[in-house]
Amino acid sequence: MSTPDNFLGKALGELGPFTGLYALDIVDGVIDDFAPAGREDLVLRFARPAPLLVVEGLLGMDERYAAGIGQAVPALLGESRNSERAEENLVRLIRQLVVEKQEGPGPDLVSWMLHYAPDGQHAAVERHIRLLLLQVVAEATRRIGWALHDRLPGPGETRAAADRRGLPVTGHGPVGDRQALARLIADSAVERLLFRLPGMHLSIPAAGVRLAPWGGVDCCPELLPAAFPPVRVPYTGNEEVPWLPAPIFTTVPPRSR
Structure with a gap:
């Protein structure tokens, strides 16, 4: 039987x-929103x-x-003055999600x-x-910000394609922990952005980028204003665009125990 230490x-x-393809699908949607503008933070x-x-x-x-x-x-993550209310809302939404997945498991x-969790370990x-939402998002954001700052x-x-903060883009094996998941998301996002919007450059000198705390993980760039050749994104107007693509990262919902 699994324990709280290994069920994640x-x-x-x-x-x-x-x-990775699922992450790229979502990243493409984010890029589509600003690609025609030719500049963005x-x-x-x-x-x-x-x-x-x-x-x-996920x-x-x-x-x-x-x-x-x-x-x-x-x-x-941004240490808002409304952090107490934000925490209450996050806890409420997470509990709602757990109840829903108990009643109707999905491929997530x-x-x-x-x-995999032992019976009665819903709090765990x-x-x-909560840690996936805060730690993975904070670490992936930090990695994306520094990779784009450096590249x-x-x-x-002129800027070489090498990354000075130890964020190499390589093949990914199994996602075994939160750090590996953050790396997969960040690497996928950076490479997709640079592939889809070639000719992108910062609108200010890299040395002038200010830093800001983000999630207590380390400082990351506060703003990265950039310009690039605009890219027209075709829309047919005939289909309803979903908020997120259908899940493809696991093949089936969990089996009954």
């Missing part, structure tokens, strides 16, 4: 080879929202959670955590959901 690892072990519009959306999808959240989670998590991390499941040239600068 077992749940993460259910993430299949399509997890890559922290506020990319490094922060992309990881949060990916983690929400946890099996739907659009009913979008507004609440989208306000609570950034407020807690919460359902698999409930499957809720704690791990994008500022005005009149």
Whole structure:
């Protein structure tokens, strides 16, 4: 029987080879929102929202959670003055999610955590959901911010593609812990952005980028204003665009025990 110390690892072990593609699908949606503009702040519009959306999808959240989670998590990571209310809202939404997944498991991390957790360990499941939302999002945001800071040239600068903060983009093996999940999300996001928007550069010198605390993980860039050749994103207008793509990271809901 699993213990509170290993059921998260077992749940993460259910993430299949399509997890990276799922992350890319969400990242593409975030890029689509600002690609036609030709300029954007890559922290506020990319490094922060992309990881949060990916983690929400992996946890099996739907659009009913979008507004609440989208306000609570950034407020807690950014040390908002409303952090107490944000924490209360986050706890309430996590408990609601756990109850829903108990009643109707799906192909998502919460359902698999409930499957592997010992009976009666719902509080431990809720704690791990909170850590996934806060720690993974904070670490992925930090990695994306520093990778773009280090790889994008500022005005009149040239910048090698090497990353000076130890964030190499390599192949990923199994996602065994929160750190590995954060790396997968960050690496996927950075490479997709640079692939889709070539010619991107910072609008200010990299040395002039100010730092801000984010989630207590370390400082990360506060703003990364960037410019790039605008890219037109085709829309047919005939289909309803979902809040998040359908899950493909695990193949089936948990089996009955």
